[in-house]
Amino acid sequence: MSSRQELANAIRALAMDAVQKANSGHPGAPMGMADIAEVLWNDFMIHNPGNPHWPNRDRFVLSNGHGSMLIYALLHLTGYELGIEDLKQFRQLHSRTPGHPEYGYAPGIETTTGPLGQGISNAVGMALAERALAAQFNRPDHAIIDHHTYVFLGDGCMMEGISHESCSLAGALGLGKLIAIYDDNNISIDGEVRGHGETPGWFLDDTPKRFEAYGWHVIPKVDGHDPAAVKAAIEAARAITDRPSLICCQTIIGFGSPNKQGKEECHGAALGEEEVALTRQALGWTSPPFVIPESVYQGWSAKERGAAAESAWNDRFAAYAEAYPAEAAELQRRLAGELPEDWSAQADAFIASVVEKAETIASRKASQNTLNGFGPHLPELLGGSADLAGSNLTLWKGAKGIGRGEQAGNYVYYGVREFGMSAMMNGIALHGGFIPYGATFLMFSEYARNALRMAALMKIQTIFVYTHDSIGLGEDGPTHQPVEQIPTLRMIPHMNVWRPCDAVESAVSWKCAIERRDGPTCLIFSRQNLAHMDRTPEQLAAIAQGGYVLRDCAGTPDAIIIATGSEVELAVKAAEAMSDKAIRVVSMPCTEVFDAQDAAYRESVLPSAVTARVAVEAAVTDGWWKYVGQQGDVLGVNRFGESAPAGPLFKEFGFTVENLVAKVRGVL
Numbered sequence: 001m002s003s004r005q006e007l008a009n010a011i012r013a014l015a016m017d018a019v020q021k022a023n024s025g026h027p028g029a030p031m032g033m034a035d036i037a038e039v040l041w042n043d044f045m046i047h048n049p050g051n052p053h054w055p056n057r058d059r060f061v062l063s064n065g066h067g068s069m070l071i072y073a074l075l076h077l078t079g080y081e082l083g084i085e086d087l088k089q090f091r092q093l094h095s096r097t098p099g100h101p102e103y104g105y106a107p108g109i110e111t112t113t114g115p116l117g118q119g120i121s122n123a124v125g126m127a128l129a130e131r132a133l134a135a136q137f138n139r140p141d142h143a144i145i146d147h148h149t150y151v152f153l154g155d156g157c158m159m160e161g162i163s164h165e166s167c168s169l170a171g172a173l174g175l176g177k178l179i180a181i182y183d184d185n186n187i188s189i190d191g192e193v194r195g196h197g198e199t200p201g202w203f204l205d206d207t208p209k210r211f212e213a214y215g216w217h218v219i220p221k222v223d224g225h226d227p228a229a230v231k232a233a234i235e236a237a238r239a240i241t242d243r244p245s246l247i248c249c250q251t252i253i254g255f256g257s258p259n260k261q262g263k264e265e266c267h268g269a270a271l272g273e274e275e276v277a278l279t280r281q282a283l284g285w286t287s288p289p290f291v292i293p294e295s296v297y298q299g300w301s302a303k304e305r306g307a308a309a310e311s312a313w314n315d316r317f318a319a320y321a322e323a324y325p326a327e328a329a330e331l332q333r334r335l336a337g338e339l340p341e342d343w344s345a346q347a348d349a350f351i352a353s354v355v356e357k358a359e360t361i362a363s364r365k366a367s368q369n370t371l372n373g374f375g376p377h378l379p380e381l382l383g384g385s386a387d388l389a390g391s392n393l394t395l396w397k398g399a400k401g402i403g404r405g406e407q408a409g410n411y412v413y414y415g416v417r418e419f420g421m422s423a424m425m426n427g428i429a430l431h432g433g434f435i436p437y438g439a440t441f442l443m444f445s446e447y448a449r450n451a452l453r454m455a456a457l458m459k460i461q462t463i464f465v466y467t468h469d470s471i472g473l474g475e476d477g478p479t480h481q482p483v484e485q486i487p488t489l490r491m492i493p494h495m496n497v498w499r500p501c502d503a504v505e506s507a508v509s510w511k512c513a514i515e516r517r518d519g520p521t522c523l524i525f526s527r528q529n530l531a532h533m534d535r536t537p538e539q540l541a542a543i544a545q546g547g548y549v550l551r552d553c554a555g556t557p558d559a560i561i562i563a564t565g566s567e568v569e570l571a572v573k574a575a576e577a578m579s580d581k582a583i584r585v586v587s588m589p590c591t592e593v594f595d596a597q598d599a600a601y602r603e604s605v606l607p608s609a610v611t612a613r614v615a616v617e618a619a620v621t622d623g624w625w626k627y628v629g630q631q632g633d634v635l636g637v638n639r640f641g642e643s644a645p646a647g648p649l650f651k652e653f654g655f656t657v658e659n660l661v662a663k664v665r666g667v668l
Contacts, residue, residue, distance in 0.1 A: 002299040004227045007042065008034040009283045010077060010296045012256055015069035016279060017289040018090035018097070020270045025091055025099065028253040028266035029067030032224070033152060033183050036249050039230040040150060040181070041074055041302070044238070048306030049079035052107040055335050055432065056313050058147045059110050059126045063119025064154035064183065065100040066268065072097050075108045077292070077300035082106050084290050103430070103458040111430050112458050115450050117160030118423045120180060123151040124166040125427020125436075127178035127244070128402070128412070132382065133433045135408035137331050142320040144313075144331070147177070148238070154183045155193050159203055162451075165420025167244075171215030174404040176241035179234065182207065183224070185253040191264045208248055217245040224249030242404075256283045334380045334433045337461075337517060346377045347514075351507045355540065358532040359503050363565070364467040364525040366503035368393035370510045375399075378514065382434040384412035385465075386421050392439035392467045418444045422451035422464065429460045435514060439465035441473075442482040442524060445489065455520035456494040462520040463513045469499065470618035470637075471653060472566055473527045477643030487623045489522050490591055498590045499524040499617075501568035502533050505589050508543040512593070524565065528646050531569045533587070546593025547605055551575055553582035559612035559664050562586045562627055567616045567635075567655065574660040581668065584610075591623070612667045616660060618653070633663050 011034040019025035040060075047057040062071045069090065075082045082096060086106070089095035096106040100114030110126070113119035127149040134145035157163050170178055184207070186192050195201030208220040217240040222233045230249065237245035254266030257279045271279065280286070287293060321328035333340070340346075350373035354366070361369075375381055375396045385394045395411065402409035414421035418440045425436040445452065445466055455462040471481045489497045496519065498509035506525065513521035533550060542548035547562075551572055558581045563571035568587050575583035586605055588594060594602065606613070606627065613632035615624035621636035628634060637653055650656070 002296045008038040011073040014073040022091040026066040030070035032251040032253040048310045059149040061119045061123040061151040063157045065113030078302040080108045116156040117162035121166035121423035122427035124170045125424035126431040127175040129428045129431035151180045162419045165417035175244045178244035179237045181247045185251045187253045211246045220248045222249045224251035347511045360531045363506045364393045366506035370507045371396035382436045384438040386414045386418045386440040387416045394439045418447040422448035425462045429462045437463035441468045442466035456492045459519045464522045467525045468527045469524045471641040471649045472646045474646040478640040481641035484620045486619045494519040496592045497522045499565040546590040547588040550587040551585035557584035558582045560584045562615040573657045614663045
């Protein structure tokens with residue numbers, strides 16, 4: 001059996017070999033954290049390489065994702081389907097081992113990391129999901145959901161503001177099965193973070209005290225190269241169950257490299273052939289590049305141990321299913337990401353009731369009504385708001401807050417933490433068992449933008465709810481009035497952005513977001529009341545196609561008005577005012593879904609022969625030109641707003657029937 005040192009050195013060898021072959025990458029972190037990783041993965045991690053999706057596995061997140069060769073080496077060595085040839089293709093086109101860990105590329109990668117601070121925030125969401133799911137489903141003597149979330153993070157993660165947001169909330173929630181291991185190596189790209197010589201320091205925080213202030217259990221000054229010390233620290237962290245733990249491991253970046261260890265030179269560049277050879281000598285590693293001795297593979301393999309752990313859990317689950325058959329079936333459904341059997345019928349029945357009521361209400365209120373309609377049929381909904389529940393209207397009648405005392409709830413009070421909330425929701429979605437939604441004002445989607453991008457990159461089901469969608473929010477003024485946000489959200493690949501025009505479209509947009517499994521959704525709702533639009537059954541069904549003919553005319557249209565949200569009513573009134581012309585009004589609540597329809601459907605809505613087109617939306621106009629063409633026009637907002645009531649603002653910015661009619665006549 002290989003020694004711990006030899007097992008850790010296998011990580012170091014694979015990391016420096018892969019980075020050297022690619023001639024790019026970050027060897028320093030994997031080499032510095034190898035000893036910590038060896039202890040965690042061989043002594044504590046419960047996982048099954050033969051089934052990376054086993055629900056009760058421990059989650060491992062490499063928040064400092066630039067050190068990706070650490071996790072690739074761990075997955076390869078422990079027996080996942082990630083071969084040595086995959087490691088040789090590190091950072092190459094179409095490889096399973098890209099420069100940063102990418103969810104869905106290699107088995108065992110729990111989340112995409114790279115943007116620093118988001119991995120730890122995803123991990124907070126995973127730990128929250130684990131505890132909530134356990135509280136909802138575990139029964140006395142039946143601990144079916146019972147696993148830890150482990151996360152590695154470095155100085156960069158600690159510096160990013162998002163770590164303050166999510167780690168502060170983790171402490172408030174008391175997430176006892178979250179264990180973070182901080183790679184305290186005093187190095188980032190620019191050098192020693194605490195300063196050296198004439199170089200000033202830029203990270204002088206007392207990190208242990210910071211996390212103690214958050215309410216974490218903190219273990220400081222652990223020798224990250226002493227396996228016994230690391231093991232004792234992890235054991236101590238696991239013994240604390242009422243709060244998360246931070247283990248501060250002091251390490252040497254690039255450990256083993258005679259000339260570059262402890263220096264920023266090994267942070268983000270290959271060591272060089274000569275230094276690699278010297279490092280092999282220093283470590284006593286005699287194997288050629290990408291060759292691992294069989295004894296080392298045997299020392300690392302987790303296949304048998306993992307299969308046994310899953311088998312034992314399957315036996316426990318069988319006993320649970322016998323004692324609690326309904327709960328077991330429900331848990332299996334939720335973990336599989338399947339909706340209830342009666343979901344479609346229940347959702348359609350609620351939407352029919354909204355049609356019948358024909359209410360003129362704000363779409364944010366219509367959203368809350370929809371949650372009240374859908375919520376009782378979707379126990380997997382896990383909602384929240386960034387300190388705006390009363391404005392976003394995300395609380396519904398069945399919402400129950402989650403905290404230290406009430407762990408089985410379904411609503412998170414995130415506080416003023418838009419970025420942290422969004423990244424935590426991604427972690428909840430990745431964990432499984434829940435459909436997370438969280439809300440803030442549309443303007444503050446800016447704070448969360450990179451987490452939205454990560455959700456889209458991973459194609460996971462996260463629902464971002466944004467209210468107060470335009471200058472229509474009124475007196476709060478330009479700091480709070482979104483102008484460019486809707487168009488730029490639409491520019492995110494794989495993101496569906498819905499901006500419904502009334503209560504009916506609001507309910508349908510929620511249904512589409514809940515049924516979507518291949519990416520995230522933004523739901524954009526108004527503060528001001530929106531008029532109900534009458535529809536035929538065919539038009540009602542067409543809402544889900546993203547764009548449809550809401551008001552038509554006899555024969556071929558002279559012109560087409562395309563609108564979303566609060567501007568749809570304006571478009572209808574303008575069409576009615578132009579009785580001398582044949583005007584078609586198209587409601588386009590989701591451009592991404594409309595664009596995904598087949599050419600025949602798109603042509604039926606926007607016939608190419610009709611070139612007189614005007615799009616209207618209270619937002620930056622750029623994205624609409626692809627629909628109206630060079631002969632068309634767009635009524636939008638290409639400057640910042642003003643502070644005033646909504647009515648005068650819409651008039652000031654030209655959102656009047658008279659102005660829209662003039663635009664349409666101008667393109668005829």
